[in-house]
Amino acid sequence: MEPLSINLRDNRESFVPGETLAIEGKASWQLDKAPEKLFLRLFWYTRGKGTEDIEVVSETVFDHPLAAETRPFKIPLPQSPYSFSGKLVSLIWALELVTGDNDTAITKEIVISSFGYEINLTKHKNEPS
DSSP, X not given: OOSEEEXXXXXXXXXXXXXXXXXXXXXXXXXXXXXXXXXXEEEEEEEXXXXXXXXXXXXXXXXXXXXXXXXXXXXXXXXXXXOEEOSSEEEEEEEEEEETTSSSEEEEEEXXXXXXXXXXXXXXXXXXX
16 A cells, blocks of 8 residues: 555546535545644646746645544635646646655646646647547
């Protein structure tokens, strides 16, 4: 078993911007000793040519955690930016659960888009999906 895990409600991986239900799930950990804190972050980052950018949009702090525990979370979603991929750059959304000492972390990529899927900038208008 992994020391950290992020499980999303209904195993969802795609979300609509500003969705009222937000991202709901459970953060779980099984560590050798109880950390001081754990952090659950919602962030986006760019990947591709040029400078990579990253922005943490939301952070939930789990204070005084036990060594092994599961805690629910609910994170409201922002209106933008949308998940997309292109020839030169892509924008990826992710959740990250990390111990306070940054010793252990897990990342789960998600999609935020009104279409229910990542926007592909490399397809032409008349191409079939």
